[in-house]
Amino acid sequence: MSFPYEYIFKYIIIGDMGVGKSCLLHQFTENKFVPDSPHTIGVEFGTRIVDVNNKKIKLQIWDTAGQERFRAVTRSYYRGAAGALLVYDITRRITYNHLTTWLTDARNLTNPNTVIMLIGNKKDLEGQRDVTYEEASAFAKQNGLIFVESSAKTGENVEEAFLRTAKLIFQSVQEGNVDLIPDGGITKNPPQTITDKPQDASKCSC
Amino acid sequence: MGDIQNTDNIESNIDNNNNNNVSLESSSSSQNNNTNTTTTTTTTSVDNLQVGVLSISDQSTPTIETPNQQQQQQQDDNNRGVSNETIKASLDGLKHNSLKTTFPNSTNHQYIDVNTQWITNKLKERESEFTEKRGMSIFLGTWNVNGKKPSESLDPWLKDPSMSLQPDIYAIGFQELDLTAEALLLGDTTRSLPWEQHILNTLQGDYVKLLSKQLVGILLCVYVKKEHKPHIANVQSDIAAVGIMGMMGNKGGVAIRFSFYNTTICILNSHLNAHMDNVLRRNQDMKDISKNIKFINESSTDHSTINIFDHDQLFWIGDLNYRIPLPDNEVKEKIKKKDFYNLFLVDQLNQQMKAGAVFEGFQEPPISFAPTYKYDAGTEEYDSSEKKRTPAWCDRILWKTHKKAENVGILSYKRAELISSDHRPVSASFVIKIKVVIPDSKNRIYQEIVKELDKKENDSMPDANISTNMVDFETIKFMQPISKQLIFENIGQVIARFQFIPKLDETILCKPWLKISPLAGMMIPKEKVTIDLTIYVDNLTSGLFNINNNSTNSTNESMDDILILHLENGKDYFISISGKFQKTCFGNTLDNLVRYPHPIRNNLPIPPEQKKLSIPKELWRIIDYIYYNGLKEEGLFIKSGVTKEMELIRDCLDTAEPFSSISFSIHSMAETLIRFLESLVEPVIPFNMYQQALDASSSPLSCKTLVSHLPSVNYNVFFYLISFLIETLSNQKENDLKPDQLAIIFSTVLLRPSPQSQLSQFPPDATTVKKKADLILHFLISKDLIN
Incomplete structure (x- = not known):
């Protein structure tokens, strides 16, 4: 029996349809960009083990469907997330305008220590920019979010987004702000019940 | 940012390992103390002796000297009367110590970080992609000093005016440094200090000591140029004693290993058994030492061990004691004529190596100097005593390059004319192609390896394809079941188990008018499962659609649901169910029906005064x-x-x-x-x-x-x-x-x-x-x- 990581952090990626949530996930976990990838109908997830302060941490990332009609269902996946990546598309203002509703959901459905990171995706499409960096940056500041602009296509800042979030969560863990509970999205490995897969644990509690 | 960070960690891991190494060594010595104390069945004094002997093996822990000195006092009084039994016990102690050092945690169950190990192995496999080779020189010297203290300048031995550049590494070995009983029994290291000081004075300020290690009279010291110090890691040492009782035999070997940039180097200094007839004994000594010297495998997390042959370059130096089996006068004659070739042909070591009996796979630079043994100390004359020992090349320098590494280049192999001992010192210089890491390339390859691992891990999650996410039943009539099929196919590489799960805060999987079959199942890779979805509105459920105040003016009531199909350890699929229920007077209520002046499927609103x-x-x-x-x-x-x-x-x-x-x-x-x-x-x-x-x-x-x-x-x-x-x-x-x-x-x-x-x-x-x-x-x- 081996435990190649010490913690598991659960992330959720949320935001409007077509902002590139799945592409961010694939870029981060597989270094792969699939243009015109199909819309996520449901919830996908990927994992990657990262090093934070010399600790190996398994990020378990839940990528949710962005469609409005699934909103009620995807909400059930927020529970227990240690990190939330709130994504909009810098070339479509409408996706930026919806951030408030996404943020409200995230705040209401996760715990107060959940680290929320704002990501303006599609940074590579500078010519079609519809939301300035300054504006989004101010929004992030007002709402106490960390903010980065990224490109799932080129990979720019994708690592940074995921790792910065992990660092902040880890910091939170070290400062003792976060309880290590299986449903809390932060699990110490090996947990008491190794067979109890975190995603299933969160399901059972639904 | 992430890239750099990851590699930082790898390197700091190595640093950690170094630290671990140090702590392991020190903890193992204390552990050994305990072990010896508990396992020894001989007398208390022997027990104490063993503790004293232990400290010989580790000069880096001078704190143990205090008990040593105490015992030394005690022992000085009667050191002449040391019994064979005591010597044996202390040598057993030595062996025991060496063994324990190499298996620090063999009894404890530890979890093995197989992921890190896998990454490390992959990185090693691709080493050539992120290292460049740089020529560096190593100087090796061996001298049997016959118990003498330093008295003459070492320059002729250690400094080579013909070499344009100073060696990057110095490895200097002595034998018979200390022939006193104290050295054997008490770990007295006082004799080594003047020699080490003498060497440092000779090398001047350009070098730092990496480590020195002593086993009775055998001392090995390694020095490196200051600039290389930061690029050295995993420095370890071990000792192995051999020899038979009946003499103050201090035979055995001392080894120091380290990583020099990305190249691993092991140097072993040994003193093998003496005398013309002891060829087989010497062969066995070599094998025993090779087998008994072990190091902790630092590139592995499972506390496995490596031996001297698990290094890119292995150098074996020392007084190997192989002789020339010819009459004394004949040997001396040939020496005079500098006919070293014919002497070498009969040299025992040469013969044994040719026969594959010892030092298998080792090489030796060609010998172009006179035998280094045995002189009348302080003179340039071979042994003139009554024993008239035949001159021999006792003092040798051999090397063995790992089959995966590039062979060394010979720069020199010679003796120096220092006369204070009955042996002449010997030295050899080599150039080694050292693998130096190119940090950027290493980062890149590390990333590639980790990404590959992550990808494989993600690929090993179950994956399935669903024929559609939208199932539209169109018009649903009362009491008329309609079924639709979904095809769910396992497109992953592992068994996929699925089940429909309820939504947040709900206990039911779907609306009561919908039937799902099967609710859960399993598919082997490539297998397909048909999932039947049936809508059936009966008396019990029709009320949901027939009695709805808000939709009195619509003939059909929309039916919607979202199902969550969950793949164990995998993703969730949302399935939208939609249909239009055709309103009917059936499955209705009397109260509702009497409100309608017109047929129920008529779109007209109910007049307010109706x-x-x-x-x-x-x-x-x-x-x-x-x-x-x-x-x-x-x-x-x-x-x-x-x-x-x-x-x-x-x-x-x-x-x-x-x-x-x-x-x-x-x-x-x-x-x-x-x-x-x-x-x-x-x-x-x-x-x-x-x-x-x-x-x-x-x-x-x-x-x-x-x-x-x-x-x-x-x-x-x-x-x-x-x-x-x-x-x-x-x-x-x-x-x-x-x-x-x-x-x-x-x-x-x-x-x-x-x-x-x-x-x-x-x-x-x-x-x-x-x-x-x-x-x-x-x-x-x-x-x-x-x-």
Whole structure:
């Protein structure tokens, strides 16, 4: 029996349809960009083990469907997330305008220590920019979010987004702000019940 | 940022390992103390001795010297009287120590970080992609000093004016540094300090000591140029004693290993058994030392060990003691003529190596110097004592390059004319192609490896493909099941287990009108499963769509649901279910139906001043039809209708189409009446009066009272229906109906327990059936009850 990581952090990626949530996930976990990838109908997830302060941490990332009609269902996946990546598309203002509703959901459905990171995706499409960096940056500041602009296509800042979030969560863990509970999205490995897969644990509690 | 960070960690891991190394060594020495104390069965004094001996092996822990010195005092008094038994015990102690050092945690179960190990191995495999080779030189020197203290300059030995550059590494070995009993028994290291100081003075300020290690008279010191110090890691040492009792034999070997940039180097200094005849003994010594010296495998997390051969470059130096088996005068003659070639041909070591009996795979630079043993100390004369030992090349320098590494280049192999000992010192210089890491390339390859691992891990999660996420059932009619199929296919590489799961804060998987089959299952890779979705709106669920205040002006009520199909350890699939329920008077409520002046599928809004109808018009139409067309029909209400015809009748009722537009048997209409009453969400005699009704059934008057308390619409319906049934019975001659028959049929639909009540869980017993029938029967036979 081996435990190649010490913690598991659960992330959720949320935001409007077509902002590139799945592409961010694939870029981060597989270094792969699939243009015109199909819309996520449901919830996908990927994992990657990262090093934070010399600790190996398994990020378990839940990528949710962005469609409005699934909103009620995807909400059930927020529970227990240690990190939330709130994504909009810098070339479509409408996706930026919806951030408030996404943020409200995230705040209401996760715990107060959940680290929320704002990501303006599609940074590579500078010519079609519809939301300035300054504006989004101010929004992030007002709402106490960390903010980065990224490109799932080129990979720019994708690592940074995921790792910065992990660092902040880890910091939170070290400062003792976060309880290590299986449903809390932060699990110490090996947990008491190794067979109890975190995603299933969160399901059972639904 | 991430890239750099990751590699930082790798390097700091290595640093950590170094630290671990240090701590392991120190902890193992203390552990050894304990081990020896507990396992030794000899006397207390021997026990103490062993502790003292232990400290020899680790000069880096001078704190142990205090007990040493105490014991030394003790021992000095009678060191001449040391018994063989004591020596044996202490040598056993040495061996034990060496063994323990190499297996620090073999008894403890530890978890193995296989992931890191895998990454490390992969990185090692691709080493050539991120390292460049740089030539570096190593100087190796060996000298049997015959117990002498430093007295002459070491320059002729350690400094080579012919070399343009200073060596990057110095490895200097001594034998017979200390021939005193204290050295053997007490780990007295005082003799080594002057020599080390002497070397450092010779090398001047450009070098730092990496490590020195001593086993009795055998000392090995490694120095590196200051600039290289940061690029050295995993410095470890080990010792192995050999030799037989009966002499103050301090034979054995001392080894130091380290990583120099990305190249691993091991240097072993040994003193093998002496005398012309002991060839096989020497061969065995070499093998024993090779086998017994072990290091902790730093590139692995499982505390496995490596041996001297697991290095890119292995150098073996020392007084190997192999001789030249020729008559003394013949040897001396050839030496005079510098006929080293013919001497070398018979040299024992050369012979043994050629025969594959010892130092397998080792090489030696060509010897072009005179035998280094045995001189009269302080002179340039070979042994003139009565023993007249034949000159020999006892002092040698060999190397072995790992098959995966690049061979060394020989720069020199020679002896130096230092005369204080009976041996002459020997030295060799080599150039080694050192692998130096290119940090950027290493980062890149590390990233590639980790990404590959992550990808594989993600690939090993189950994956499946679903034929569609949107299932539209279009128009759903009351009591008409519609099925649709989904194909779920395992497109992953592992077994996929799936199940439908409820949504947040819900306990049910789907709406009550939807049936899913199967609810869970398993697929091997490439296997497909058909999932049946069936919508069926019956009496129990139709109320959800028929009675909806907001949608009085729409003919169809939309039916929506989202299913979550969960793949164990994998993703979740959302499946949207949609359909339009065609509103109908069936599965409705009396209260709702009397609000509609027009057919239920008519889109018209209900006029605000619309008075409620006294009975549902649909009921009126059915009864009216039977009244005019079927009262005399034999078997009315007894014979079954035709399902298809009943569906057509239902459509007519819902759309106000005249019955004349369709054709059907009167029995279909009669059954429609029964089905209509049966489908009412709440029966004519409401659920809350069910028990009262049963209780009242024995008395006609109680029944009358009960009915008089019905809500007005229900009362109207009851009154109208009973009147109609009485009328029906008045045609008994033709239709052959009996009151009790009708009572049983209609009591079943007019009087039902609530579906939520436990009573509805089981078929009613005979008594209940009789009670229900009796209630209706009273009205059918006593006409005045209903007025």
